[in-house]
Amino acid sequence: MPTEYKRKGSVCRGEWSEQDLQQAIESVQEGRVGVREAVRSFGVPYTTLRRRLRSGNHRKLPLGPLSTLGQENEVKLVNHIKKLQKFGFSPSRTTVRSMAFELAQKLNLPHKFNIERRMAGYPWLESFLRRNKDLAVRKSEARIYNVDETGLQINNKPGFVIAQRGSKNVSAVTSAEKGETISVITSCNAEGSFIPPTCIFKGKNQKPEFADGMPPGSLVFMSEKSAYLEGVLELIILQTKKLMQVVQPVTVHLMRL
Incomplete structure (x- = not known):
């Protein structure tokens, strides 16, 4: 304690x-x-x-020694924990302790954290929670996400058709030969929360405009053979693992705030 x-x-x-x-x-x-x-x-x-x-200092500091990370860095850490919760990635107690260690290391702050385990101790965590009353240890709830793949056509331009005057919706089937098909992998849950989509384009060179208008965190992959999922499944899995490694420590992001 x-x-x-x-x-x-x-x-x-x-x-x-x-x-x-x-x-x-x-x-x-x-x-x-x-x-x-x-x-x-x-x-x-x-x-x-x-x-x-x-x-000219108007701020009131706590009595006794200051926290290891300092008040300003603790505020950044608290705000980031809240962001992770908002997107369904609430960190565990162990993850928060690891985040504190990595942040102290990156900022070259003197600390007494466990270097071998690369994390802060439980006493630091309890003091951190006591200083930040808007955070608490809560029992998490499982979220079930459904994942699906769909094909979309781009570069297809419908022509003029004859339809009833005054109609609000005038649609027509376009030929697949005129456009290019891409695969889109999406995932969401019953609450309406979604994970940024992944798009697969056929080709070798990725262009910046391929990601125009996509939600933050979306991924774009290029496949020389086809835009179907089978050709780049392993690449997507590897990239997803890298993304999860970034979501958990989030040290670099905290330093840029």
């Missing part, structure tokens, strides 16, 4: 809030009250208020 400091006796350090500090500084700087009057009105210690007036 991580150690948590508990104040003894009638010691009342740090009872003021960040808002109290900001209001006290603004009142003194605007000349409405003096320093001692601001101390009595907002409950901020005299030495603290004088020091913050000189430095």
Whole structure:
């Protein structure tokens, strides 16, 4: 269990809030009250208020040593965990500990994490959850995704036809010889959540415009023989494994935030 400091006796350090500090500084700087009057009105210690007036620092830091990752990096980690949950990839406790280790390593932060196992300890995780009250350990719910493959034609241009005047929907069957068929692999669940699709084009050279308008995270594969799934199934599996490896640690993404 991580150690948590508990104040003894009638010691009342740090009872003021960040808002109290900001209001006290603004009142003194605007000349409405003096320093001692601001101390009595907002409950901020005299030495603290004088020091913050000189430095201009309005933030309240926790008592004792700071967290290993630092407040700013912990906020990035919390936001990323929420994003992973939104897309159905809520990280486990072990994954969060690994993410903390990788982030500390990439940022060259001093830490006492387990280097052999490449992860933070459980005491760090419990302290992390205690500092970030909007996160908690929850029992996950299984999501069943259905995967299917469909063929779509591109570059086919329907011509003019004779139809009833005023009709809203006028459709016609186009010839497969006029267009190019691609395979699209899609996956979604009953909630309406979906995994970005994968498209297979026939050819060797992939063009950037092939991915125009596709959702973020979508994949495009090229197959010299055909655009059918059988020809690139192994490649898709390998690429999916690489994608999952990126989704779990997400260290590089966190550093760019």
